[in-house]
Amino acid sequence: MASKKRIQQALAFGLFRIVSLIVVGILFSILFFITIRGIGVINWTFITAMPEDGMTAGGIFPAIVGTLCLMIGSMIFAFPVGVMSAVYLNEYMKDSWLKRFVSMMTDNLAGVPSIVFGLFGMALFVNKLGFGDSILAGSLTLGLLSLPVIIRTTEEALKTVDDSLRIGSYALGATKLQTIRRVVLPIAFPNIMTGLILSMSRVSGETAPILFTVAAYFLPKLPTGWHDQVMALPYHLYVLTTSGTNMEAARPMAYGTAFVLIVIVLLFNLLANIIRKHFGRKVKMN
Amino acid sequence: MKRKWFKIIEKGVESVLFTSSLTTSITVILIVIFLFSEGIGLFFSKPIDKDSIIGISKQNTVSKLSSAQLNHIFNQDLTNWKAFGGKNDSIQLLSINNIGDYFAEEELGSSFENIPNKINEFVQKHPGAIVSFSKTYMPKQFAGKLLEINNVGVWEFLSGKLWYPTAQPVAQLGVLPLILGTVLVSLVAILMALPLSIACAIYLAEVANSKIRNILKPLIELLAGIPSVVYGFFGLIVIVPEVQRIFNLPVGETAFTGSIVLAIMALPTIITVAEDALRSVPRSTKEASLALGATHWQTIVRVCIPTAKSGIAAGIILGIGRAIGETMAVLMVTGNASTMPSLFAPARTIPATIAAELGEAPSGGLHFKALFALSIILFIITFGINLSVSYVKNKNKSN
Amino acid sequence: MKKVVSIVMSLVMAGAGVVNAQRVVCKIKGSDTCLPLIQKESETYQKKNAGSSIMVTGGGSGVGFAAILAGTTDIAMASRSMKMDEKLKMNEAGKAYTEKVIAKDALSVIVNPTNKIGQLTREQLEGIFTGKITNWKQVGGEDLAIVVYSRETSSGTYEFFKEHVLNKKNFGPKALLMPATGAIVQSVSQTKGAIGYVGLAYLEKTVKALKVSYDKGKTFVEPSVENAKNKTYPITRPLYFYYLKSSEKQVGSFVNYLLSAEGQSIVLKEGYIPLQ
Numbered sequence: 001m002a003s004k005k006r007i008q009q010a011l012a013f014g015l016f017r018i019v020s021l022i023v024v025g026i027l028f029s030i031l032f033f034i035t036i037r038g039i040g041v042i043n044w045t046f047i048t049a050m051p052e053d054g055m056t057a058g059g060i061f062p063a064i065v066g067t068l069c070l071m072i073g074s075m076i077f078a079f080p081v082g083v084m085s086a087v088y089l090n091e092y093m094k095d096s097w098l099k100r101f102v103s104m105m106t107d108n109l110a111g112v113p114s115i116v117f118g119l120f121g122m123a124l125f126v127n128k129l130g131f132g133d134s135i136l137a138g139s140l141t142l143g144l145l146s147l148p149v150i151i152r153t154t155e156e157a158l159k160t161v162d163d164s165l166r167i168g169s170y171a172l173g174a175t176k177l178q179t180i181r182r183v184v185l186p187i188a189f190p191n192i193m194t195g196l197i198l199s200m201s202r203v204s205g206e207t208a209p210i211l212f213t214v215a216a217y218f219l220p221k222l223p224t225g226w227h228d229q230v231m232a233l234p235y236h237l238y239v240l241t242t243s244g245t246n247m248e249a250a251r252p253m254a255y256g257t258a259f260v261l262i263v264i265v266l267l268f269n270l271l272a273n274i275i276r277k278h279f280g281r282k283v284k285m286n
Numbered sequence: 287m288k289r290k291w292f293k294i295i296e297k298g299v300e301s302v303l304f305t306s307s308l309t310t311s312i313t314v315i316l317i318v319i320f321l322f323s324e325g326i327g328l329f330f331s332k333p334i335d336k337d338s339i340i341g342i343s344k345q346n347t348v349s350k351l352s353s354a355q356l357n358h359i360f361n362q363d364l365t366n367w368k369a370f371g372g373k374n375d376s377i378q379l380l381s382i383n384n385i386g387d388y389f390a391e392e393e394l395g396s397s398f399e400n401i402p403n404k405i406n407e408f409v410q411k412h413p414g415a416i417v418s419f420s421k422t423y424m425p426k427q428f429a430g431k432l433l434e435i436n437n438v439g440v441w442e443f444l445s446g447k448l449w450y451p452t453a454q455p456v457a458q459l460g461v462l463p464l465i466l467g468t469v470l471v472s473l474v475a476i477l478m479a480l481p482l483s484i485a486c487a488i489y490l491a492e493v494a495n496s497k498i499r500n501i502l503k504p505l506i507e508l509l510a511g512i513p514s515v516v517y518g519f520f521g522l523i524v525i526v527p528e529v530q531r532i533f534n535l536p537v538g539e540t541a542f543t544g545s546i547v548l549a550i551m552a553l554p555t556i557i558t559v560a561e562d563a564l565r566s567v568p569r570s571t572k573e574a575s576l577a578l579g580a581t582h583w584q585t586i587v588r589v590c591i592p593t594a595k596s597g598i599a600a601g602i603i604l605g606i607g608r609a610i611g612e613t614m615a616v617l618m619v620t621g622n623a624s625t626m627p628s629l630f631a632p633a634r635t636i637p638a639t640i641a642a643e644l645g646e647a648p649s650g651g652l653h654f655k656a657l658f659a660l661s662i663i664l665f666i667i668t669f670g671i672n673l674s675v676s677y678v679k680n681k682n683k684s685n
Numbered sequence: 686m687k688k689v690v691s692i693v694m695s696l697v698m699a700g701a702g703v704v705n706a707q708r709v710v711c712k713i714k715g716s717d718t719c720l721p722l723i724q725k726e727s728e729t730y731q732k733k734n735a736g737s738s739i740m741v742t743g744g745g746s747g748v749g750f751a752a753i754l755a756g757t758t759d760i761a762m763a764s765r766s767m768k769m770d771e772k773l774k775m776n777e778a779g780k781a782y783t784e785k786v787i788a789k790d791a792l793s794v795i796v797n798p799t800n801k802i803g804q805l806t807r808e809q810l811e812g813i814f815t816g817k818i819t820n821w822k823q824v825g826g827e828d829l830a831i832v833v834y835s836r837e838t839s840s841g842t843y844e845f846f847k848e849h850v851l852n853k854k855n856f857g858p859k860a861l862l863m864p865a866t867g868a869i870v871q872s873v874s875q876t877k878g879a880i881g882y883v884g885l886a887y888l889e890k891t892v893k894a895l896k897v898s899y900d901k902g903k904t905f906v907e908p909s910v911e912n913a914k915n916k917t918y919p920i921t922r923p924l925y926f927y928y929l930k931s932s933e934k935q936v937g938s939f940v941n942y943l944l945s946a947e948g949q950s951i952v953l954k955e956g957y958i959p960l961q
Binding site: 361384385398420422448449450453527530537624631643647649 | 863
């Protein structure tokens with residue numbers, strides 16, 4: 001009798017082990033496929049030159065610059081607002097219908113598809129507020145996209161700060177604001193940073209929100225201000241894959257762009273993990 | 287003095303923080319307002335251009351047509367008024383697109399001032415005439431009578447099978463193939479991802495030793511962050527030709543290909559959430575089961591999974607939500623044919639439609655409103671999914 | 686923290702090495718067909734005129750027209766002429782515009798290289814693309830299902846093909862709508878039963894161009910620059926620039942460059958048909 005159960009268990013566990021290896025294998029083979037074909041394309045020219053000759057030669061520098069601008073721009077909006085929201089929600093707000101409502105709204109915003117953000121960003125920032133296709137409109141749209149994630153991770157980070165530390169601070173006569181500024185935030189800081197870094201990584205890969213708010217096919221010069229359009233890596237990969245007269249010749253550039261995108265995600269995740277391990281306690285992303 | 291000053295600053299900061307916390311709620315409300323104000327406007331518009339009027343000859347006995355019938359006329363599928371209960375007259379179309387066939391551009395005037403007269407001429411000459419023009423160019427004394435057209439109906443919109451939003455002069459706005467396409471691609475994706483991700487989650491949470499888990503878990507989280515264009519790129523280059531080859535299909539861009547790509551994208555999401563749910567099953571519960579003589583496997587099946595049921599369900603629902611809202615990867619691999627979908631044929635999803643068509647829709651026009659109406663549908667679906675996640679999570683809390 | 690962020694942001698935007706305070710002088714949006722040509726022209730133009738800057742975006746002729754109506758672009762490039770109702774909208778908005786033909790294009794019908802069929806009449810093309818003919822054997826080929834590839838509705842090529850080859854009938858609902866011409870070439874080269882339509886400049890060895898007959902089968906002509914020039918190839922179309930009369934000063938120089946001998950030689954080199 002016991003051996004039947006044992007066999008059942010061994011079969012099940014063995015099957016699951018294989019399935020897990022298959023899953024990880026699939027995901028990894030995608031990465032390897034792109035890496036092998038993309039890494040050969042990467043050289044100094046690729047990273048620092050403008051695209052030439054119908055996107056079949058030269059580099060992807062403006063797309064890299066554009067993506068960096070959007071990452072920083074979106075965080076300028078999302079980070080302060082997100083952290084402040086989380087601080088208020090976690091430190092000030094009492095459990096009430098309002099708090100539950102705000103939490104629910106935050107969760108709902110997290111689930112809105114990225115194309116709806118793009119549509120909304122276009123309707124509000126580009127059309128109604130008249131910013132036009134610009135870094136400003138794109139950053140605001142991407143900022144709204146990242147807001148729920150930053151709020152959630154910051155809230156989790158604040159929750160891991162032991163309450164006894166807050167109480168101790170009050171006991172010493174500090175006000176609520178002082179406690180937050182000098183006790184809670186510094187302790188939660190590494191985990192908050194993790195959320196920031198992971199959000200930046202996500203923003204670097206989003207295409208749908210920037211389609212109608214900022215992305216351009218080809219720009220002759222780098223952007224100089226908030227009102228300029230930019231090229232961006234994910235959009236660049238999309239156009240390299242679907243447009244252009246000489247798709248075969250542009251293919252290596254596409255592999256290179258995809259590889260750069262993967263490297264960005266890899267680096268940022270690594271950075272977040274290092275910060276998490278060395279400075280902070282574990283905080284979940286979702 | 288200083289105390290008072292501090293208090294004012296503190297109050298000030300607190301209100302700033304309070305305002306920030308309302309940002310997400312305001313955003314959701316704004317999204318709803320924008321989507322609905324533009325999208326609902328669709329059902330108060332006629333399926334022809336905002337200022338368009340359709341007129342027929344005074345002698346014509348027909349007075350009202352549906353947009354489907356109008357489409358038959360303008361597609362030249364039906365060419366005689368008899369088919370609509372009118373007289374035996376052949377239908378003569380005159381519209382913005384073919385007025386050049388009947389009159390030279392000089393006759394129309396340098397800024398089109400002669401068009402109204404030419405319209406009247408045409409309607410009086412041809413008893414079977416039907417003309418379609420913008421309000422500004424219709425003659426003040428129209429020699430024919432105006433044809434009544436119904437507004438775009440909600441049922442017509444939701445159940446129509448043809449999506450030709452730019453057809454002239456009557457647009458065909460039927461979104462059923464788009465809704466079905468979205469649902470088909472997403473559901474099949476989740477069906478494929480489900481067993482794999484649950485198995486993987488169980489392995490990571492219960493079976494794998496901590497060394498393996500510490501390597502695999504971050505790796506899977508990393509893979510959740512890969513942008514969707516990269517998956518779409520891989521799908522277009524590798525999966526599309528392979529699907530075509532393996533299943534011997536006429537074309538590789540199908541709903542099934544889209545499902546495969548979406549399944550791969552949904553895997554990390556479902557795995558991480560389900561694994562977290564399984565890990566949060568209290569040790570005491572597991573140990574009690576083992577103490578009663580159950581094997582590890584039996585414990586998992588009969589204790590852990592039921593306990594973690596709501597967390598796992600939340601993960602699945604989140605995966606579905608991600609699949610339904612995915613735009614770029616689907617746009618690149620499903621072929622975007624706006625026909626009633628079948629698994630191994632090309633399909634068109636709602637997000638892909640919006641992404642592909644929004645650029646060309648003039649702001650405020652009929653096509654623009656139709657795309658907003660589509661995004662309302664998408665928003666309602668994903669909102670419903672989010673509400674069910676919240677509901678499931680709350681049920682868990684009360685357990 | 687904020688100070689650091691704004692410093693980093695301005696550094697990034699100052700451009701690593703390329704400090705150029707010039708604002709974009711000319712925005713061009715629209716036709717996917719024209720995109721490779723205009724991008725090449727703008728590259729060479731900018732090399733000659735160092736202070737200038739031209740920004741090119743695609744999306745389809747429809748996108749260009751919507752943009753010029755909304756005022757978000759200086760030039761709308763198009764592979765079809767403005768539809769009457771677009772002209773009326775511009776008129777109603779009070780925007781006087783200039784239409785200039787800058788080059789010509791031969792619209793080629795392509796099939797997979799393994800397809801035995803080498804020529805079709807316009808009537809057969811109409812039947813195939815509207816979905817009435819569904820198998821290659823119905824037009825003399827193998828027993829293979831026809832897979833129709835088309836552009837999205839925003840494309841001028843789509844509208845042109847619908848108006849001139851399909852006689853204004855709608856494409857069949859089973860047609861696969863691809864976001865850009867390059868995707869059509871890619872898919873047709875990979876799919877045995879495929880048929881699609883692309884501008885002449887997009888022809889590659891990986892696809893086969895069909896000969897077309899507009900006189901019910903008496904003469905079949907293949908798409909090429911010569912056949913387009915001597916008007917024997919029936920599916921040729923002008924490529925347009927539309928810009929507001931008020932933007933004349935801003936865009937005039939680039940438009941003239943396009944129409945100049947050097948600009949037209951680039952047209953020929955890129956696979957389009959120059960204006961003579």
